[in-house]
Amino acid sequence: MKMKSNTVILHTAALFIMPLQLMFSIFLLLRGHDEPGGGFIAGLVAASAFVLYAFSFGAESTRKLLRVAPRDLLAAGLLFGLASTIPSLLSGQPALTAHWWEVPLPGDGYLKLSTPLIFDIGVYLAVLGTIMIFVVGLMESDE
Amino acid sequence: MSSAVVYPILLPLLAGALSLALWRSVRWQRTLGVVFNAALLWASIWLLQEVMEHGFVTMEMGSWPAPFSIVLVADVLAAIMVVLTGIIGLAIAIYSLVSTPRGHEKFGYYPLMHLLLAGVAGSFLTGDIFNLFVWFEVMLLASFALLTLGGERAQMEGAIKYVTLNLFSSAIFLTAVGLLYGMVGTLNMADIAQKVAQVEDPGMLTVVAMLFMVSFGIKAAAFPLFFWLPASYHTPQVAVSALFAGLLTKVGVYALFRMFTLIFTQDVDYTHTILLWAASLTMLTGVLGAAAQFEFRRILSFHIISQIGYMMLGLALYTPLALIGGVFYIMHHIIVKTNLFLVSGITYRLLGSYELKDLGGVYKHKPWLAILFLIPALSLAGIPPLSGFFAKFIVIRAGIEAEAYVVTGIALLVGLLTLYSMIKIWAEVFWKKLPEHVTNTARLEGRIKDKHNWAFYVPVVGLAVCTLIIGLNGQPIYELAEKAATQLLNPQLYIDAVLGGQQP
Amino acid sequence: MESLMAYVIGILFAAAIYMMLRRSIVKMVIGLILLSNAANLLIFAVSGMKRGAPPLIPEGASAPLGPVADPLPQALILTAIVIAFGVLAFAVVLIRRAYEIVGTDDLDQMKDTDT
Numbered sequence: 001m002k003m004k005s006n007t008v009i010l011h012t013a014a015l016f017i018m019p020l021q022l023m024f025s026i027f028l029l030l031r032g033h034d035e036p037g038g039g040f041i042a043g044l045v046a047a048s049a050f051v052l053y054a055f056s057f058g059a060e061s062t063r064k065l066l067r068v069a070p071r072d073l074l075a076a077g078l079l080f081g082l083a084s085t086i087p088s089l090l091s092g093q094p095a096l097t098a099h100w101w102e103v104p105l106p107g108d109g110y111l112k113l114s115t116p117l118i119f120d121i122g123v124y125l126a127v128l129g130t131i132m133i134f135v136v137g138l139m140e141s142d143e
Numbered sequence: 144m145s146s147a148v149v150y151p152i153l154l155p156l157l158a159g160a161l162s163l164a165l166w167r168s169v170r171w172q173r174t175l176g177v178v179f180n181a182a183l184l185w186a187s188i189w190l191l192q193e194v195m196e197h198g199f200v201t202m203e204m205g206s207w208p209a210p211f212s213i214v215l216v217a218d219v220l221a222a223i224m225v226v227l228t229g230i231i232g233l234a235i236a237i238y239s240l241v242s243t244p245r246g247h248e249k250f251g252y253y254p255l256m257h258l259l260l261a262g263v264a265g266s267f268l269t270g271d272i273f274n275l276f277v278w279f280e281v282m283l284l285a286s287f288a289l290l291t292l293g294g295e296r297a298q299m300e301g302a303i304k305y306v307t308l309n310l311f312s313s314a315i316f317l318t319a320v321g322l323l324y325g326m327v328g329t330l331n332m333a334d335i336a337q338k339v340a341q342v343e344d345p346g347m348l349t350v351v352a353m354l355f356m357v358s359f360g361i362k363a364a365a366f367p368l369f370f371w372l373p374a375s376y377h378t379p380q381v382a383v384s385a386l387f388a389g390l391l392t393k394v395g396v397y398a399l400f401r402m403f404t405l406i407f408t409q410d411v412d413y414t415h416t417i418l419l420w421a422a423s424l425t426m427l428t429g430v431l432g433a434a435a436q437f438e439f440r441r442i443l444s445f446h447i448i449s450q451i452g453y454m455m456l457g458l459a460l461y462t463p464l465a466l467i468g469g470v471f472y473i474m475h476h477i478i479v480k481t482n483l484f485l486v487s488g489i490t491y492r493l494l495g496s497y498e499l500k501d502l503g504g505v506y507k508h509k510p511w512l513a514i515l516f517l518i519p520a521l522s523l524a525g526i527p528p529l530s531g532f533f534a535k536f537i538v539i540r541a542g543i544e545a546e547a548y549v550v551t552g553i554a555l556l557v558g559l560l561t562l563y564s565m566i567k568i569w570a571e572v573f574w575k576k577l578p579e580h581v582t583n584t585a586r587l588e589g590r591i592k593d594k595h596n597w598a599f600y601v602p603v604v605g606l607a608v609c610t611l612i613i614g615l616n617g618q619p620i621y622e623l624a625e626k627a628a629t630q631l632l633n634p635q636l637y638i639d640a641v642l643g644g645q646q647p
Numbered sequence: 648m649e650s651l652m653a654y655v656i657g658i659l660f661a662a663a664i665y666m667m668l669r670r671s672i673v674k675m676v677i678g679l680i681l682l683s684n685a686a687n688l689l690i691f692a693v694s695g696m697k698r699g700a701p702p703l704i705p706e707g708a709s710a711p712l713g714p715v716a717d718p719l720p721q722a723l724i725l726t727a728i729v730i731a732f733g734v735l736a737f738a739v740v741l742i743r744r745a746y747e748i749v750g751t752d753d754l755d756q757m758k759d760t761d762t
Contacts, residue, residue, distance in 0.1 A: 040729065071166055078160035085153065088206075095149045097206040134736045138743070273723055280730045287737055291744070299745035300757040303672060306738055310679050311667070313734075317686040317727055324720065325693030374760045 014056040021049035029124050030117075039120035043127025050128070051135050059139040062132075070132035077126030084119040147193045148200045148215045150186040151225045151264040154179055155232075159257035172253040173240055180236040183260065184229030187222070194222040198630075199640035201270070209642050210334040216270035216641055219627035220470060224267040224397055227477045230609065231389040232260045234481065234602035239382045241598040242488055247292045247380060255292075259285035259386065266394045270641055272320055273330045275398065279316065279362070283309050286391060289383045290375060301375030308371040312361035319354035326351070333641035336405045336634050345409060352407040352414050356421075359402065363395030365455060366425040369448045373432065376447070377440035377497070381488030384440060388447055389481035393473060396454050400469065403458060404631040411461060418459035423553045426452030430560040439487040439497040439572065442564055443480070446523065449557055450476050456554060457538050460545045466628035467621070468537035474620065475522070475530040475613055482519040482606035486512070489599050490572055493587045499568070504577030508587050513573045515600075518607045520569065522614065524562035530613035533621070652692040659685035670754045672742045679738060683731035687724045694720035 025046035032038030054062040063069075088097035096115070103111040158179030165171040193200050200217040203209055217225070235256065243252055262282025269275050287309075291302045324330060326347065327338040342348050357368065364372040372392070376384055399418075407414055429449025436442045454476065457469020487497065489512060494502050506513040522529035525536075535558055542551035577584065585591045613620050630636055659681055666678030694717055702718040704711050746752050 040725075069166075071163060075160050075163035075166075078156065078163065082153065082157050082160060085149075089146060089149070092146070094202045094204060094206050095146070095153070096204050130733065130736075134740065138740065141743070273726070277726065277730065280734065284734060284737060287734075287741070291741060294744060294748060296748050297760050299741075299748050301760045302741060303675075303745055303754070303757060304760075306741060307667065307675060307679065310734060310738070311682065314679075314682045314686045317683075318689055321686065321690030321693055321720075321723070324690070324723070325695075330719070330723075370761075378760060 010056045014052050018049045018053055021045055021052070025049070025124075029120060032120055033114070033116055039123030040127055042120075043124040044131070046124070047128050047131035047135075050132060054135060054139060059136050062136060066132065070129045070136060073125050073129030074133065075129075077122045077124065077129055080122030080125060081119055082122075084115040084122065087115055145193050145197070145200050146202065147186070147190040148202050148217045148268055151183060151190060151228070152215075152261055152268060154183050154186055155257045155261035155264060158183075159254045159261060162253040162257060163251070166251070166254075169245070169248045172248065176236040176239065176253050176256065177233070179257065180229070180232040180260070183264075184226070184233050187225040187229040187264075190217055191219075191222040191226050193217075194219055195626075198636070201641055210329055210331045213274045214270040214331060214333075214641055215268045216333075216637070217268055218630045218637060218640075219623065220397070220400065220631060221267045223470065223474060223623060223627060224393070225264055227393075227474060228260060228263050228267070228390060230606075231386065231477060231481050232256075234485070234606055235382050235386045235389075237598050238385070238485055238488070238602045241593070241595050242382045242492070243380060244293070250292055251288070252292060255285045255289045256386070259289065259390075263390050263394055267397060270332050271330050272323070272332055272335065276313070276316055276320060279394070280313060282391070282394065283313065286387060289386075290379050292383070293380060295378070298378040301378040304371045305375040308361055308368075312358045312368075315354055315361075316358040319351050319358060322347075322351050322354070331641065332401070332405060333638040337638055337642070339406055339409060348407070349410050349413060352402075352410070353417075355402050355407070356399070356414065356418065359395045359398045360421065361395075362392065363399060363451050363455070364392045364425075364448050365395075365421050365451055366428050366448075369425070369429070369451075372448060373441060373444045376444040377438065381440070381484060381491060385481045385484035385488070388443065388484050389477045392447060392451055393454075393477055396451060396458075396473060399455065400458055400631065404461075404466070405634045405637060408634070415459050415461050418455055419547065419550060422452045422455035422459050423550045424452075425449065425455060426557040427553055430557045430564070433564045434560060437499045437571075439490065439499065439502070439568065440484065441497075442568060443483050443487065446561065446564065447480060449561065450480065450523070452557070453535065453538055453554065456542065456550065460541050460547060462541055462545055463628055463632060464537065464544060465541035466631050467624045468534065468541050470624040470627045470631075471537055471621065472534040474624070475534040475610070478606050478609045478613070479519040479522050479531060482603060482610070483516075483523065485599075485603050485606070486516045486519070489603065492599065494581060495583050496581075499571040501578065501581055502572040503575045503581070505587065506573040507577075508589065513569075515603050515607055516573065517569070518610055520565040522610050524565045525558045526562070528614050530610045530617075533614065533617050537621075648696060649692060652688065652696070656685050656689050656692060659688065672745065672752050672754060675754070676735070676738050676742055680731075680735055683727070683735070687727050687731075690720050690724055690727070 025042040028037040028045060029039060029042035050062060053065060085095045087099040088095055098114060098116050100114045103113060105111055158175055162172040162175050190200065194217050202215045203212045205212055259282055262278050262285060265278035266275055266282060269278060287302065287306055290305060291298055323335065326342050327335050329335055329338060339348060361368040376387055403414065426449045429445050429452060433442045433445035436445060454469050454472050457465045457472060490502060490505060491497055496502060518529065522531040525531040539551055539554050542554060663678045663681035663685055666674050666681060669675060697716040700715045702711060702715040749757060
């Protein structure tokens with residue numbers, strides 16, 4: 001059984017929808033700290049983008065598109081999550097205490113960076129990696 | 144506050160993430176395995192020192208104040224358990240260097256091992272009941288994957304039962320957490336312990352207590368909920384079996400100890416009597432099951448069940464001495480049981496089988512290995528002066544003092560039957576002549592020499608030394624267990640340590 | 648509403664147990680899925696249900712105005728869903744591989760390791 005669809009509609013739609021989904025996932029990730037959103041849901045949206053791609057173009061081209069192995073995404077996500085505990089432990093506070101930095105940008109604005117954001121990026125990557133491990137793995141075992 | 148309490152969780156997680164990132168280099172993963180598990184042991188000993196000094200070590204994650212944040216709490220019992228996790232982790236990491244097949248190492252054995260240890264340490268250290276659920280699931284997910292590494296038929300069949308029953312138990316756990324939250328409106332264990340007294344409907348509280356008992360009973364493999372254990376523990380490769388045998392069921396036992404000393408003490412007559420009978424039947428069915436088995440690891444698996452009974456007995460009698468006995472028993476059991484599985488792995492290496500009928504003659508060729516088996520085996524059966532004797536002695540003495548004669552009688556009988564099982568293994572594997580149909584004897588007779596055999600023997604010798612130390616130098620260990628039991632019997636200490644200072 | 652939820656949860660639990668007792672491993676996994684959904688709904692129901700009162704603090708205020716829904720059960724359920732998702736994804740992969748290796752989806756044929 002081939003898990004690759006041959007309909008033109010899905011192919012075309014996937015190519016249009018996927019960038020939108022990925023942008024939406026970044027939006028959700030960055031919005032997550034103060035408003036509904038966050039790493040997990042953003043990771044799910046991103047994963048659904050890649051899963052859609054996998055359904056229409058097959059597992060192998062999805063691997064090519066991802067460039068890095070899904071497993072490495074998971075590893076990077078875990079390391080990001082752990083890295084977010086370092087500032088608090090170095091300053092002798094309980095683990096996961098939030099730290100904030102404001103980086104001035106050229107012009108008027110500034111960029112707000114924080115350890116919760118690092119943690120969220122970690123969650124995002126870990127969720128994306130885990131789902132892709134399962135989906136790509138299952139699809140490949142079918143082929 | 145001390146940061147000692149967070150490292151036993153962070154170190155294995157970091158090791159897991161790094162070994163995942165170094166997926167392609169098995170050599171790096173092995174090095175990381177040994178280095179980080181040594182670091183875990185060191186961190187856990189540091190934690191134990193801190194706990195001995197201060198009584199409790201707590202940390203409020205994210206600096207949010209106590210009842211609202213997830214709190215990590217280490218009391219003496221938790222610190223002891225984490226030290227044992229470190230010891231077993233290090234032993235398994237060294238043993239895995241030679242015992243784990245290449246294929247398993249390439250498919251993520253090391254990341255999963257670290258994840259499992261992180262889950263175990265997290266379960267011991269958390270002070271939040273929902274967080275406990277999360278750590279349980281982390282541990283379970285890692286154990287599912289470890290159990291099925293290799294993908295043989297028996298592993299699949301064992302894994303289906305293991306996965307189903309453990310997920311079922313998790314669902315019950317979640318249900319119980321939900322119901323408890325509905326009654327007390329908090330998830331912090333210390334806060335729950337404070338508020339259960341004000342619950343208007345004590346009957347409902349007992350129902351929730353029973354849900355917790357069933358859920359943790361499944362995880363601890365207590366009667367009558369243990370069938371997943373003997374169906375699955377003998378199927379994976381031996382280092383995984385040993386790791387599971389040492390730690391996984393004990394997490395369930397630990398959770399029982401925590402829940403039924405801290406939170407559910409409102410109806411001791413009812414809940415602890417049920418625990419008492421569950422404990423006796425666990426001991427009895429476990430040991431009788433073992434008597435009917437003729438496969439090395441299946442016998443040992445059934446003995447895990449019967450030993451769980453002794454620990455639960457310590458909890459169920461609920462006297463100071465009994466709790467000391469329970470804690471002492473856990474310390475003794477984790478080390479001894481892991482060691483026995485590791486020895487079974489060595490004989491498998493020598494003769495290529497776990498079936499008793501295909502084994503034999505080991506004493507003749509490897510007398511030292513036979514001695515190394517006898518130490519944990521006799522300790523498990525409770526022969527003085529090894530650690531198991533004191534563990535059993537304390538529990539049984541507590542039983543007599545509590546005038547629970549029937550249960551104590553069962554415990555004594557089970558000790559005898561344990562000896563029978565161990566002698567059966569001794570006679571079949573080590574003493575009897577090598578059966579004639581066994582032909583692959585080159586390793587046994589020393590005609591094939593493996594290069595790195597030391598990695599088989601270092602953990603076994605190390606754990607045997609631990610057993611001897613617990614047995615011959617029991618006083619400090621007893622005092623440690625006594626301290627743990629004192630804290631368990633005074634939940635107010637725990638509550639004050641977690642909530643004290645922040646309370647208005 | 649609460650009593651309706653109680654019935655729904657009860658039926659879900661019953662259906663889950665029934666499915667788990669079937670011989671087919673696929674149905675068993677469906678049972679596990681129903682079971683985790685039942686537990687999640689239960690948390691939702693016992694912690695009190697409120698409509699149209701999201702636990703959000705308006706700008707400028709330091710506490711929510713008026714009574715709001717308890718956000719904690721929602722967080723618990725979300726976490727539980729995440730965990731159930733991971734575990735069940737594993738279970739699906741597992742039964743698939745078990746089916747490939749053992750060659751049957753009948754639990755009665757998988758008794759080799761039982762004692």
